[in-house]
Amino acid sequence: MQGQQLYYKMVAKAVISKADRIISAIDGYIAKADEELSETLESEGFAEPEETVSEINILQEKIADILQSQTAGLIAVLTAAGGWNEVGEKISAMLDMDDIAEQVEEAVADMLDVEVPNLAAAYIKETEADMVIDTLRRRTSDWMASWSNELGRLMKINTHKQLTDLIQNAIDNGESIEKLTRKIMDGGWRTEYYQARRVALTEVLRAHAVAHEESIQQSPATDRKEWVHTGAHKNEPRQNHIDMSGQIVLKNQPFTLHSVDGDTYYPMHPLDIILPACESVNCHCIHRGITNDEILGMSYEERKKMQQEIIENDDCAWEKELDAKNKAKSGIKSKEKEGSKPKYDYAASKIDRKQIASAEYQNKFNALGENKRITRSIRANAKKMLRHRSGTEYEDLVYINSKTGAVMVRDDYNVARQVNASKAMKKMVKDAEEYTIIAIHNHPGSSVPSLSDIIVAQERKYKYGIVACHDGSIYKYGVSGEVNKAVTNGGLDLLERVKYNCNEQERSTLMERALSTLKDGGVDMEVL
DSSP, rough: OOOHHHHHHHHHHHHHHHHHHHHHHHHHHHHHHHHHHEEEHHHHHHHHHHHHHHHHHHHHHHHHHHHHHHHHHHHHHHHOOOEEEEEHHHHHHHHHHHHHHHHHHHHHHHHHHHHHHHHHHHHTTTTTTOOOOOOOOHHHHHHHHHHHHHHHHHHHHHHHHHHHHHHHHHTTTTOOHHHHHHHHTTSSSSSSHHHHHHHHHHHHHHHHHHHHHHHHHHOOOOOEEEEOOOOSSOOOOOOHHHHHHTTTEEETTTTEEOOTSSOOOOOSSOOOTTTTTTTTTTOOOEEEEEOOOHTTTSSSHHHHHHHHHHHHHHHHHHHHHHSSSSSHHSOOOOOOOOESSOOOOOGOOOHHHHHSSSSSHHHHHHOOOOOOOHHHHHHHHHHHHHHHHSSSSOOEEEEETTTTOOOEEOOOEEEEEEEOOOOOHHHHHHHHHHTTTEEEEETTTTHHHHHOHHHHHHHHHHHHHEEEESSSEEEEEEEOOOOOOHHHHHHHHHHHHHHHHHHHHHHHHHHHHHHHHHTTTTEEEEEO
């Protein structure tokens, strides 16, 4: 058995080396394809075509890496198993631990956070050259969060079915584990890069459609919108999309699309998520705003005021829609059972979405010292709560068991600047081994951890706590002994003063004093 495992390790190295050479060899082809795609997108009326292709490639690499990591896990299970029964048990355990949904959700959310605001700002200038978009409607922000979550869930279901079907087919065909392993190592069993390319292309173009819709809705001078079929890039155009090209509706009304599946759909824009895959995958249709010349002739100040009223009225309408709908089915968790209803007008607590999606922010979490899976979970949940609570005074709370990977979330407690663990979360802490639970919550005011945060960490015996601030700051705190409250308060005051000192040398000295004082008070504090 050891010799067999050694053989497969050697084969795996050879396959990786071969894959590297293939990837290197097709770099030139990919570059040409990208140039062609950029030209096609530009000719079809898509904004920022070169940046769009770049984002497609970035997302493609992320999705491909996620799929290849899953494949590597499958190979590891097969090479270690002594028989098909053991394969079944190990695959089941592997799928239970698989966090592909969270990885895909984070990758897509990061892309949407960067692309939708950028593209909306570009598209609004097509109808009103002097207008800007500096905030998104709540409807759009909530959609970005809910869709990235749903796409992650769908990717998990689909890829898990691929894995289980592959194994079942091998068993049904009387194949050996060794033959199946070689088949997977030879590559091509599910063409990860092709799947990743399809996902990336579809989702980045979906970001265009959502951003264009946002610009149309925010534009005071735009009162209608038109569906435009633009052709296709290396795929056959859909006749029904050609037929509906030129369809014009009021900007707050949906289009009518008669699908090839026999049903009729009412999308607000191309690639609307209400459309089935047969009407959205690789779709290059766009829509455009049609302006009202009378409003277009108004002054910038008048139109800017109208834009703000549009945003406020739509946010109010969206909140009423959420109240009227079955929130459990909406996919957007906005339960408002406790405290007052959230208010979304706290400019100081709005996050910088580009910063939260950046590699620099992502890399901060690598300093936590956890394994890859737990690090990803911490990072993804921190980013999710920041997006959820952006522009509010409310906090979410997440518990992660660093030993088992279990996650529990409280995102429906709407009392300003407070967080409260649910009964289930408290039970999770009680049942877990001491010093295994990692607690994460956000601070809308971007303040340092409070004394009460530290006391709770001591009482509940957290491994450590994390405060994710809306300005991008991250604090990691833990209790190393008995907490001296007076000394700890002094250290926290010094740490808060660091943020308001403009002199770099003085900031460094003050930071050193703050962390030393906290240490004397029984608290381990890190600023990531």
